[in-house]
Amino acid sequence: METYDTGKPIQETIIADATSGADALEYFGGLAGSLTGEHIQLGEDFVYTKREPLGLCVGIGAWNYPTQIACWKGAPALACGNSMVFKPSETTPLCALKVAEILHEAGVPAGVYNVIQGLGDVGAQLITDPRVNKVSLTGSVPTGRKVYSAAAESMKHVTMELGGKSPLIVFDDADIEDAVGGAILGNFYSSGQVCSNGTRVFVQKGILSKFLARLKERTEKAVIGDPLDENTNFGPMVSERQADIVLGFIKKGIEEGATLVLGGNKLDRDGYFIEPTIFSDVTDEMTIARDEIFGPVLSVLSFETEEEVIARANATEFGLSAGVFTQDLKRGHRVIDQLEAGSCWINTYNLAPVEAPFGGVKMSGVGRENSKEAINHYSEVKTVYVAMTPVEAQF
Numbered sequence: 001m002e003t004y005d006t007g008k009p010i011q012e013t014i015i016a017d018a019t020s021g022a023d024a025l026e027y028f029g030g031l032a033g034s035l036t037g038e039h040i041q042l043g044e045d046f047v048y049t050k051r052e053p054l055g056l057c058v059g060i061g062a063w064n065y066p067t068q069i070a071c072w073k074g075a076p077a078l079a080c081g082n083s084m085v086f087k088p089s090e091t092t093p094l095c096a097l098k099v100a101e102i103l104h105e106a107g108v109p110a111g112v113y114n115v116i117q118g119l120g121d122v123g124a125q126l127i128t129d130p131r132v133n134k135v136s137l138t139g140s141v142p143t144g145r146k147v148y149s150a151a152a153e154s155m156k157h158v159t160m161e162l163g164g165k166s167p168l169i170v171f172d173d174a175d176i177e178d179a180v181g182g183a184i185l186g187n188f189y190s191s192g193q194v195c196s197n198g199t200r201v202f203v204q205k206g207i208l209s210k211f212l213a214r215l216k217e218r219t220e221k222a223v224i225g226d227p228l229d230e231n232t233n234f235g236p237m238v239s240e241r242q243a244d245i246v247l248g249f250i251k252k253g254i255e256e257g258a259t260l261v262l263g264g265n266k267l268d269r270d271g272y273f274i275e276p277t278i279f280s281d282v283t284d285e286m287t288i289a290r291d292e293i294f295g296p297v298l299s300v301l302s303f304e305t306e307e308e309v310i311a312r313a314n315a316t317e318f319g320l321s322a323g324v325f326t327q328d329l330k331r332g333h334r335v336i337d338q339l340e341a342g343s344c345w346i347n348t349y350n351l352a353p354v355e356a357p358f359g360g361v362k363m364s365g366v367g368r369e370n371s372k373e374a375i376n377h378y379s380e381v382k383t384v385y386v387a388m389t390p391v392e393a394q395f
Helices: 002-006 017-034 066-079 094-106 120-128 141-152 176-185 205-219 240-255 306-314 329-338 373-377
Strands: 039-042 045-053 056-060 083-087 113-115 134-138 157-161 167-170 200-204 259-262 277-280 297-303 321-325 343-346 379-386
Touching (some): 002 066, 002 094, 066 083, 066 094, 066 113, 066 134, 066 373, 083 120, 094 113, 120 141, 141 157, 167 176, 167 306, 200 205, 200 306, 205 259, 205 277, 205 297, 240 259, 321 329, 329 343, 373 379
Parallel strands (some): 056 083, 056 134, 167 200, 200 297, 277 297, 321 343
Antiparallel strands (some): 045 379, 259 277
């Protein structure tokens, strides 16, 4: 169903998508019983706290991971005692309905997890409805601005998981195969339709030619075909509109002087297939290095020093993710500490287990999904001061 919904290869969806959703339900279901308060002794008096549900939570989903997002938002919401209204993207309407069906079959009472279909106007009505206490969006930065602003009108709680233009930094001492693998995962998994993708691949000059040659060689082995064939590992764009957007970026990259190393074309076959595309000689001011493309377009930029690449990596409004490949772990930690990003990796890329917080900084979002951190975004703390001594007043 996920493959029908998105066009992603079933080789991916049987491993990543429903599995990630199930992990979230299991994790937060197990965590629910641990959501206790705190006792604070103050002499004879004391304070206790308790966690309370927010109430009605609205989830607005993106089209790239419909099952996962429906569960990443629904699981912590329900574990904290809330009800959820989830609106999937109009591009991928099926999977959230199946999640709701499974939850009802498992015993969740009717009305606790709800799915409403529709376009943006439906989402706007949900966000501004006075009965709604919290809004969680996965989407683009422009959409996030509008949703955040609308939610702020009535002081709703918000979680914003937005886009990125994330740096993936490869130092001279990196394991080339691992670094190339990370770049492939960070650009071509799900045909590049992943918000955390490391689409600015900074490669230190000492290994630039070797890295590019191996990257091209491995990317040429992509099996492009029917997403329902388990041998396929690279599928189509989710829609004609998204394919046109990506082709526009590829054209812009060529016009602005980047070197097309591989791909760049729409395939002459049924479906919105775009070849995995690699650009080299990319500079920081080029459009393909600044804007989120959300397609299979990898930009390679060269650098010389650690200080230089940190400054260039941070020179963006986005701050979702970042990755570093190096065999010097001291340098790995030192560089990651200076990168302005919320979800980071050293010597791997794009792994997002439910046990780990996920989310961005700067324009890439507010709040965190997954892990114990998500509990803070789907509940609030009530503080109760209990006096055991007489009340003292000034008159």
